[in-house]
Amino acid sequence: MGDGKWRTAGRALMRVTAVWAVSTLTMLVLAGALPDFQLQSDDGDTITKTAFTAAWGAGAFGLLSALVWPVLVRSLLIVPALVLGALVFFLNGSLLLIALRLIPDGRGDAAPETAVVVAAVMSAVASATSTALAVRDDEAYRRRLSRLADRRRRRGRSPDPAEPGRDGPPGTVFLQLDGVGHDVLVEAAADGLMPTVAGWLADSSGHRLTPWRTDWSSQTGASQLAILHGSNHDVPAFRWYEKETRTVMVSSRPASALEMQRRAIRRTHDGGLLTVDGASRGNLFSGGAGQLALVLSMAARRGKGRRSRAGYFAYFSDPANATRTALSFVAEVFREIGQSTRARARKVTPRIKRGGLYPFIRAFATVVERDVVVAAVLGDMFAGRTAVYADLVAYDEVAHHSGPRSRDAEKVLVRLDRSLALIAKIADHTPRAYRIVLLSDHGQSPGETFAGKYGLTLKDLVRAGCGLPVPRRAQRTRSASEARDAVRIALHRPVEGQQDEHPAKLSDPIVLASGNLGLISFPDIGGRATREQIEHRHPALLSTLANHPGIGFLLVGGEDGSVVLGRGGEEVAVAELTDGKGPLASFGAGAADAVRRTDTFPHVADVMVNSMYDPATGTVHAFEEQIGSHGGLGGEQSRPFLLWPRGLTDPLDIVAAETAEGAPPPPGGGLVGAxxxxRVLTRWLQESSGPQVPVRAEGFAGAGLADEPFPAGAPVPDAQAD
Structure with a gap:
């Protein structure tokens, strides 16, 4: 054995010994502090004997955790993630009880509930010790990479020539802060909430920041599909109705996400942004990556390596990760309950209900999903992958329910910044240099919900405008009363008799919401319904909607072309729309082109409804139960950001070059559309790592899921702790 191998073995032995020693000391301290946990016989033992017992128990627990825990987690992949988090404590405590039974002479004993506490503390301490030692040992990273290279060779894949050292082309990590608008990011950095981002924004950091403008559908489904696959054509909203198949497409539904991805690939004829040695983590779509974890579109596929939960196994196979994340999960649940209780006590407005399962959903998004995705990104960097794209959804989830600038959302930004700092720190130890690009898919606009402001939902208003029955609570509202009056006047008869005007063969309108964007479809009208058809059936509907104070404008097709309708009978043909004028006067630059583009989509709704927008306050009215929303036009929801290292070409220079080559200039200037x-991100990958060859294939690339475990000690507890 050469000197290098002896040194490697020596370092590994020292780390194992150090972790064992710390675990032994932890067990001794816990035995002294917890009455139901003992490491001595009933007659008492010497200090040496007690220490030996603790060392034996700590060693047995560590060995069981290393050998048995991964098998347990893999067998529990069928269990929902929220349930798995609760089982972590029970399973870990069970392993500790088994370890205590293995101590000679039966000196170890603990009550079951105490065993859960002891196991959680020991796992966390062992993880912190292992991480602290590994982060300072560059050789440990190189050994990990060597094992990855050997594994690739056994699978018939040649290792990346850039992996052995940092002299090759740099890789790129794209980190998406879901829902964080440009102005929110700048304010958070200036207020000290995000010191890592503030450092990047400093003049000496070599980073630059620019806002970009979303399409009309300002939501993750449309934005991320285009960012990863180059097209979001025919994605009018987060959810929409398709008449030919009588189905509702929902971006967060696996089958819908898979179909959206397939359509984008058929349109662009390539696999996506990540086709060259890429990894997709926590996203709705694969981007053509060969390494996938927690990718929604993959959840609709079956077969070995295609399970959407494989990323959870890779993370939770380390019991320390499982324990730390489970503890943070529980803490986040109680944090949400406390915050919502204070909001009710202080009568904070606007406010929505935050009970039921929401505390658990929030904890999953802000803790479990974050920890798993960050660990996956670190594993990709250790492996030297060329391109990584990861979505961190924590802020978006909290801002929907608490508000984009609430204290709750600000605290999430603080914790996200810690994750960014961890990734930036680890980049100093990876086998290849990495450029970190930070971006968002949309922002969020605040405001009271449509139902909270006017006492009825958009669906109630549509039904009232059609003369259909509405819930009793909505009947008493002014909006419903005005709608019924409009129907009565239009039909010249009492509204109660309107039932005869709707034969049984006519279906009720389908009303869907996507933030402050509403979609109305008439399923029994083939193709896109025209204004004339709608007014023949429901004479009062369009005027009721257009004149409602909570609605900004409508888009509806017509026999002579589509039109946009506003209050007071205002009407402008889509072909003649102009920013700053007519019904779009308050919606800013680019609104006219965004509406025109959506009007060409095959699955645009019969009536597209955008809520009002107040430029003075930046508020909109969501048609869903959200006080921070996105999905339509109006305010900061349409103004996400892009933050990149200065070594890459300025996005505006890329846009200018495209314009010089004959592409139409973006309306209002700047970077417009996902x-x-x-195109900008593709250009940056070419500048960093060479030409990105499109993958042309039937279906799409990246069908498999990564099953390689993340490197030991990847998630640093201090950066992830809550």
Whole structure:
């Protein structure tokens, strides 16, 4: 054995010994502090004997955790993630009880509930010790990479020539802060909430920041599909109705996400942004990556390596990760309950209900999903992958329920910044240099919900405008009363008799919401319904909607072309729309082109409804139960950001070059549309790592899921702790 191998073995032995020693000391301290946990016989033992017992128990627990825990987690992949988090404590405590039974002479004993506490503390301490030692040992990283290279060779894949050292082309990590608008990011950095981002924004950091403008559908489904796959054509909203198949497409539904991805690939004829040695983590879509974890579109596929939960196994196979994340999960649940209780006590407005399962959903998004995705990104960097794209959804989830600038949302930004700091720190130890690009898919606009402001939902208003029955609570509202009056006047008869005007063969309108964007479809009208058809059936509907104070404008097709309708009978043909004028006067630059583009989609709704927008306050009215919303036009929801290292070409220079080559200039200037962001990111990958060859294939690339475990000690507890 050469000197290098002896040194390697020596370092590994020292780390194992150090972790064992710390675990032994922890067990001794816990035995002294907890009455139901003992490491001595009933007659008492010497200090040496007690220490030996603790060392034996700590060693047995560590060995069981290393050998048995991964098998347990893999067998529990069928269990929902929220349930798995609760089982972590029970399973870990069970392993500790088994370890105590293995101590000679039966000196170890603990009550079951105490065993859970002891196991959680020991796992956390062992993880912190292992991480602290590994982070300072560059050789440990190189050994990990060597094992990855050997594994690739056994699978018939050649290792990346850039992996052995940091002299090759740099890789790129794209980190998406879901829902964080440009102005929110700048304010958070200036207020000291995000010191890592503030450092990047400093003049000496070499980073630059620019806002970009979303499409009309300002939501993750449309934006991320275009960013990763180059096209979001025919994605009118987060959810929409398709008449030919009588189905509702929902971006967060696996089958819908898979179909959206397939359509984008058929349109662009390539696999996506990540086709060259890429990894997709925590996203709705794969981006053509060969390494996938927690990718929603993959959850609809079956077969070995295609399970959407494989990323959970890779993370939770380390019991210390499982324990730390489970503890943080529980803490987040109680944090949400406390915050919502204070909001009710202080009568904070606007406010929505935050009970039921929401505390657990929030904890999953802000803790479990974050920890797993960050660990996956670190594993990709250790492996030297060329391109990584990861979505961190924590802020978006909290801002929907607490508000984009609430204290709750600010605290999430603080914890996200810690994750960014961890990734930036680890980049100093990876086998290849990495450029970190930070971006968002949309922002959020605040405001009271439509139902909270006017006492009825958009669906109630549509039904009232059609003369259909509405819930009793909505009947008493002014909006419903005005709608019924409009129907009565239009039909010249009492509204109660309107039932005869709707034969049984006519279906009720389908009303869907996507933030402050509403979609109305008439399923029994083939193709896109025209204004004339709608007014023949429901004479009062369009005027009721257009004149409602909570609605900004409508888009509806017509026999002579589509039109946009506003209050007071205002009407403008889509072809003649102009920013700053007519019904779009308050919606800013680019609104006219965004509406025109959506009007060309095959699955645009019969009536597209955008809520009002107040430029003075930046508020909109969501048609869902959200006080921070996105999905339509109006305010900060349409103004996400892009933050990149200065070594990469300025996005505006890329846009200018495209314009010089004959592409139409973006309306209002700047970076407009998620498809433009895709072109920028593709250009940056070419500048960093060479040409990105499109993958042309039937179906799409990246069908498999990574099953390689993340490197030991990857998640640093201090950066992830809550």
């Amino acid at each position: 498809e433009a962001v895709h």
